[in-house]
Amino acid sequence: MSARRYDVVVVGSGAGGGTVAQALATLVREGVRVLVLEQGPRFSAAEFTGREREMAGALYHDSGGFLTADGTMTLAFAHAYGGSTLVYTGTSLPAPERVIRRWAVPGLDHGDLARRCARYLGENNAHLLSPAELNDNNRLFAAGARAAGYVAEQFPVNVRGCKGSSLCNLGCPNDAKQGTNRVQLPAAERSGVEVVTRAEVLRIEADRSLTVRVSEAAPGAKGHPSEWVPGVHQVIARMVIVAAGAIGSPALLLRSSLPLPRALGRGFTCHPALILVAAHPRPITNDVGHPKSYFVDRAADERFVLETCMYFPFTTAKAITGFGDSHAALMRDFTNLQMILLLACDRAVADNRVAVDAAGRPVVHYRFTEETIGGLVAGTRASARIFFGAGAERVLAPFADPPVLDRSASGDIDSRITRRGWLPGTITVSAAHLMGGCAMGRDASDSVTDAWGVVHGLPWLRVADASLFPDGLEINPYVTIMALADRVAEGARRDLAALAD
Amino acid sequence: MARLARARSVFRAIAVTVVPAAAALDDGAWRDLEAIVEDEIAKRPARVQRQILALLRAIDFLPLARYGRRFSALDRARRTRFLHALEHAPVLLLRRGFWGIRTLVLMGYYARPAAATAIGYRADARGWEARR
Ligand SMILES: Cc1cc2nc3c(=O)[nH]c(=O)nc-3n(C[C@H](O)[C@H](O)[C@H](O)COP(=O)(O)OP(=O)(O)OC[C@H]3O[C@@H](n4cnc5c(N)ncnc54)[C@H](O)[C@@H]3O)c2cc1C
Numbered sequence A: 001m002s003a004r005r006y007d008v009v010v011v012g013s014g015a016g017g018g019t020v021a022q023a024l025a026t027l028v029r030e031g032v033r034v035l036v037l038e039q040g041p042r043f044s045a046a047e048f049t050g051r052e053r054e055m056a057g058a059l060y061h062d063s064g065g066f067l068t069a070d071g072t073m074t075l076a077f078a079h080a081y082g083g084s085t086l087v088y089t090g091t092s093l094p095a096p097e098r099v100i101r102r103w104a105v106p107g108l109d110h111g112d113l114a115r116r117c118a119r120y121l122g123e124n125n126a127h128l129l130s131p132a133e134l135n136d137n138n139r140l141f142a143a144g145a146r147a148a149g150y151v152a153e154q155f156p157v158n159v160r161g162c163k164g165s166s167l168c169n170l171g172c173p174n175d176a177k178q179g180t181n182r183v184q185l186p187a188a189e190r191s192g193v194e195v196v197t198r199a200e201v202l203r204i205e206a207d208r209s210l211t212v213r214v215s216e217a218a219p220g221a222k223g224h225p226s227e228w229v230p231g232v233h234q235v236i237a238r239m240v241i242v243a244a245g246a247i248g249s250p251a252l253l254l255r256s257s258l259p260l261p262r263a264l265g266r267g268f269t270c271h272p273a274l275i276l277v278a279a280h281p282r283p284i285t286n287d288v289g290h291p292k293s294y295f296v297d298r299a300a301d302e303r304f305v306l307e308t309c310m311y312f313p314f315t316t317a318k319a320i321t322g323f324g325d326s327h328a329a330l331m332r333d334f335t336n337l338q339m340i341l342l343l344a345c346d347r348a349v350a351d352n353r354v355a356v357d358a359a360g361r362p363v364v365h366y367r368f369t370e371e372t373i374g375g376l377v378a379g380t381r382a383s384a385r386i387f388f389g390a391g392a393e394r395v396l397a398p399f400a401d402p403p404v405l406d407r408s409a410s411g412d413i414d415s416r417i418t419r420r421g422w423l424p425g426t427i428t429v430s431a432a433h434l435m436g437g438c439a440m441g442r443d444a445s446d447s448v449t450d451a452w453g454v455v456h457g458l459p460w461l462r463v464a465d466a467s468l469f470p471d472g473l474e475i476n477p478y479v480t481i482m483a484l485a486d487r488v489a490e491g492a493r494r495d496l497a498a499l500a501d
Numbered sequence B: 001m002a003r004l005a006r007a008r009s010v011f012r013a014i015a016v017t018v019v020p021a022a023a024a025l026d027d028g029a030w031r032d033l034e035a036i037v038e039d040e041i042a043k044r045p046a047r048v049q050r051q052i053l054a055l056l057r058a059i060d061f062l063p064l065a066r067y068g069r070r071f072s073a074l075d076r077a078r079r080t081r082f083l084h085a086l087e088h089a090p091v092l093l094l095r096r097g098f099w100g101i102r103t104l105v106l107m108g109y110y111a112r113p114a115a116a117t118a119i120g121y122r123a124d125a126r127g128w129e130a131r132r
């Protein structure tokens, strides 16, 4: 099998990989060959039907049902041209100074990240929606937060021509969300960067060769065919930039026989989340309008963030604790439901980690620390206050027994929602902000890469995605990932000439 | 329908306990629900498929010891009590097992377009335009 040669190979095309692809495009004009290998397919907006099961199957790893090793949490991430930016909601916040300072990565300065974040916020058209574009679900959150004494802030969202279909997490049918599939990757391709989809990198060898499996599209499946012939291909690179996501990057590196730091895979965080719902006495607009416009940030004091959200029937049913009549009653009230996404701000611990099984597939070991559980309990209480403050009659509170509180319990929130109600396996916990596993840091004794994403001891190998985070970010991460990836690309441009063929 | 067919009566008994409205489904709707569940089970590795069937059978037979009847022959109140005990079992493996079966039932029921319409879910690619 003859190998294809490139100067730079980027693995993955999500928030990180898409950013790197565009930021390296200037090199193409100088004759540098840049290739992006992406495991998932390219999709057209016309393929996004909004049908929950169909789209989850097409876009998400394990149809969105990927479980942690002990089966107590579901992790959501996509495989596609554009990675998880295809399914994200597009809330766009810059890296928080407090967190970047706490990370204490030598050589990583908040001011530098902030400048890069600002650039990508502009490039992606992040802006506040006008009041006329907000639905009741969002307005009630802001009103309820005010009534309960919380500060609700409005999220900038990165849309152009949003019609308010509320289907962001199933792929935008209107091409409105400005993910890397819409902005950075097309720009990179126009400049001559080659992007090959349905191309999964199986291993990276010490001689800088990559084994790539290109898959055929299953008959009738969504997505375009690959640009390359299906089969196994060898690719040789001068520099490899791994941007396969916080699960994909550690898993790929663990499968590869490379001399890698012991911290690889460790320190995985994910903002474990609960979808909470409450029934109002009358129908509200919830399944129309952009789903996410407000948040309450209690990360620094209470380890949680609350966001507006809107989910689809099965996802909602799965999130509602219990079964039988009380569950059915909330589902029957779907048109009256207000929803809040509660994110716990978990901190990196070494044992929460990405590993691989004998077949090289990712396995995520995750244990909820007391602090994380505390964030979930405190956030459930705050959500109940906001729901009641907004006028809801019945509130889902997974830590209470029974798990639905009616208005008469609004004065007993602290005594009804307690730590005692936490029993893993009974409450649906999911996470979509996957972070860490190839942490930046000082040297190989405490981390995997330096502050420019260069893997310690292997100058030709770099990481450029959410796996770089040495600890949780405590806010929605995609803009910070783009800013970090932009730094990695800058370092790559600087160092490429010095790397021998 | 090969896999689920081997445990159909207990699966349906669980389904109507988890989603009471499922009791009113006609044959066609049950076929749709079970096709979704069957398809979902088929995506799992063979080992997990065997575990799901074993758990369904265990749910059917375990109540024999306590109530002298199989799960599928219990009345609604006893079925609910039994599943509630499983949901809160001291052993994580059992809780997880029930959570998994519950998830399959909810998917089979609520991922059907008819169920989405019945609860009033109307999201549309045209967004606000579709409501004017
Ligand atoms: C439902 C959902 C909603 C979200 N909403 C928001 C939001 O509103 N705001 C926000 O800031 N963040 C949000 N996020 C998080 C955000 O999308 C991610 O943090 C971000 O996309 C991660 O970027 P990444 O580059 O690390 O990984 P990804 O974007 O996941 O990209 C990784 C890519 O690598 C590919 N890949 C993996 N392994 C290989 C391999 N071996 N070979 C080739 N390719 C490979 C994958 O197929 C994937 O396309 C959301 C996430 C989800 C799932």
Ligand code: SF4
Pocket: A159, A161, A162, A163, A164, A165, A166, A167, A168, A169, A171, A172, A173, A174, A175, A176, A177, A289, A290, A291, B127
């Ligand atoms: S709400 Fe807007 S951004 Fe989200 S899917 Fe609909 S049109 Fe796209």
